Amino acid sequence: MTLAQDINGRLRRVPTWPLYPLGLLPFAWMTWEAFTGGLGVDPVLELEHEVGLWALKFIVAGLCVTPIRKLTKVSLIKFRRQIGLIAFFYVVLHFLVWLFLDLQLRWGEIGSAILKRPFITIGMLAFAMMIPLAVTSNNLSIRRLGAAAWGRLHKLTYAVAALGAVHYLLVVKSWPREPMVYLAIVAVLLAARVVWARQRLSARPA
Numbered sequence: 001m002t003l004a005q006d007i008n009g010r011l012r013r014v015p016t017w018p019l020y021p022l023g024l025l026p027f028a029w030m031t032w033e034a035f036t037g038g039l040g041v042d043p044v045l046e047l048e049h050e051v052g053l054w055a056l057k058f059i060v061a062g063l064c065v066t067p068i069r070k071l072t073k074v075s076l077i078k079f080r081r082q083i084g085l086i087a088f089f090y091v092v093l094h095f096l097v098w099l100f101l102d103l104q105l106r107w108g109e110i111g112s113a114i115l116k117r118p119f120i121t122i123g124m125l126a127f128a129m130m131i132p133l134a135v136t137s138n139n140l141s142i143r144r145l146g147a148a149a150w151g152r153l154h155k156l157t158y159a160v161a162a163l164g165a166v167h168y169l170l171v172v173k174s175w176p177r178e179p180m181v182y183l184a185i186v187a188v189l190l191a192a193r194v195v196w197a198r199q200r201l202s203a204r205p206a
């Protein structure tokens with residue numbers, strides 16, 4: 001038995017539900033910091049940034065599942081749904097912090113930010129694309145849509161990751177290292193998909 005088979009065997013016995021409390025740990029920590037003054041001089045902006053960054057981390061983690069399987073034969077596929085839903089939770093939180101705490105429901109400003117500030121427009125687009133992904137992240141939707149259509153719909157994840165990374169780069173308006181690293185990781189993870197799709201096509205009998 002190979003090491004990958006051994007790991008997969010052990011993973012099969014691991015339940016998926018503990019990922020939810022684990023994924024909520026950063027949120028619990030931020031809540032603690034918010035109530036104990038640990039978020040610095042501008043707690044709303046800090047919270048907005050922290051939850052945005054956790055959203056992107058989980059989106060990228062979800063994108064890593066297939067490459068890990070292809071490269072190491074270790075399959076984390078059973079945890080992908082949880083990772084995606086946790087990412088969605090942080091995006092919703094990020095959006096709500098912006099809406100309620102940052103812009104305090106000033107609808108005029110909210111509308112003009114969505115229409116006129118490219119990084120907000122891009123963030124909203126990514127958020128909107130995550131909604132059908134989150135709503136259909138259950139077995140009933142897979143059965144109703146059929147695996148093929150469901151798989152096509154969930155390719156939206158790629159657009160979400162690309163838009164999320166570009167949104168981050170546009171937020172900072174200069175060229176610091178962290179958003180560039182995220183963008184590079186997302187670009188490599190997406191490029192790998194293109195390569196694998198081409199390989200699949202060329203392996204098909206003519």
Ligand code: HEM
Nearest residue numbers: 049052053055056091095098120123124126127164168171
């Ligand atoms: C998939 C969707 C999204 C992802 C992955 C994401 C991620 C991020 C990240 C990583 C940051 C920067 C954090 C830092 O500097 O440490 C950020 C900042 C921000 N995001 Fe998002 N975001 C998303 C959607 C949205 C949406 C829908 C909105 C609001 C409509 C939004 C509004 C903002 C704002 C206002 C900031 C801070 C800008 C500033 O510093 O002035 N984001 N986001």
